[in-house]
Amino acid sequence: MTDNAETGPAIGRELTFLSSWFCPFAQRTWLVLLEKGVQFKLFEVSLKDPKTGLWRQYEQKPEWFLRLSPLGKVPALAYEEDTTLQTVYESCICNEFLEDYAPPPEAPALLPPHPATRARCRIIIDRFNVKFVPVFYRILLRQDKASQDECAATLTEELLWLESMMDPQGPYFAGEAFSLVDCALLPHFLRMYILKHYRGFELPARCRRLNEWYAQATQRPAVQKTLTAPENQEYEAALLKHYSKYADSTANSTSAKDFK
Structure with missing residues (x-):
C-alpha cells in the first residue's frame, strides 16, 4: 500500500503525522517532532473541497481520515505496533504522547524534571x-x-x-x-x-x-x-x-x- 490523497497514507511502524500547512495546532506537533528528532512521515491533509473551495464538513471528510482522526481535525499521529493501529489526535495530547514516545535520554526532554x-x-x-x-x-x-x-x-x-x-x-x-x-x-x-x-x-x-x-x-x-x-x-x-x-x-x- 502506498500513500494516496484519496485513500490516505500507508501506515507502518514509522510515525505518520497528519497535518495541514496553515494549521497552528498541527504546527505545534510538528515543532515537537522536530525538536525531539523523531523519525516521521508527513502527510498533508486537504480539508477543503477542491470544487467549492469551502471546508469539508465532518460528514464530507474521507473515511480514512476519520478512522485516523475521529474528530476530523489535524494534527493526528498514527503508527502500527504489533499489527495494531495506534492513533493519537488533538495537538496537546499528541505533544504529551511524543514526550513519552521519545523520552530522554534518547531525545531531548520538552518538560522540566521537577x-x-x-x-x-x-x-x-x-x-x-x-x-x-x-x-x-x-x-x-x-x-x-x-x-x-x-x-x-x-x-x-x-x-x-x-x-x-x-x-x-x-x-x-x-x-x-x-x-x-x-x-x-x-x-x-x-x-x-x-x-x-x-x-x-x-x-x-x-x-x-x-x-x-x-x-x-x-x-x-x-x-x-x-x-x-x-x-x-x-x-x-x-x-x-x-x-x-x-x-x-x-x-x-x-x-x-x-x-x-
Whole structure:
C-alpha cells in the first residue's frame, strides 16, 4: 500500500503525522517532532473541497481520515505496533504522547524534571488554550468595532499574564530549555501579524520579555522548518490570504465555528 490523497497514507511502524500547512495546532506537533528528532512521515491533509473551495464538513471528510482522526481535525499521529493501529489526535495530547514516545535520554526532554514546574507548564498551556486561542479567532470573526475592542483588551490581559508566568531567567518559558509550552504558544504568536493586518492588534511593546522570547524562539531551526506554504507561495502572504475569510466572517472551518 502506498500513500494516496484519496485513500490516505500507508501506515507502518514509522510515525505518520497528519497535518495541514496553515494549521497552528498541527504546527505545534510538528515543532515537537522536530525538536525531539523523531523519525516521521508527513502527510498533508486537504480539508477543503477542491470544487467549492469551502471546508469539508465532518460528514464530507474521507473515511480514512476519520478512522485516523475521529474528530476530523489535524494534527493526528498514527503508527502500527504489533499489527495494531495506534492513533493519537488533538495537538496537546499528541505533544504529551511524543514526550513519552521519545523520552530522554534518547531525545531531548520538552518538560522540566521537577513535578511542580511540569504542572506550571501545563497550567500555562491550558489557560492559553482556554483564554487566548478563542479570542485570537474571535477578534477576526467579529465585525463590529466594539466587539473587536473587547477582544483586544482580553488578548492584552492574557499576554500580560503570560509574561508574568515566564521563567525569571529564560530565555524560554520554562527556563533555559525549549519546552512544550513554547511549542504550544509559538504557532499563534507566529500569526500575530495577521491580527495586526486585519484588526490593528499587535504584541504590546510593554511585553518586553515576550517580545524577546519571540525573537529568540523563532530563530530555532525547527521553527523555521515549519514555515512552509504550498508550492510557489510565500508563507506569510499565503497565511494572510487564508485568514481573510476569518476577517470577513465567511470562514466555515471547525475553528471558525468553535470560536465564533
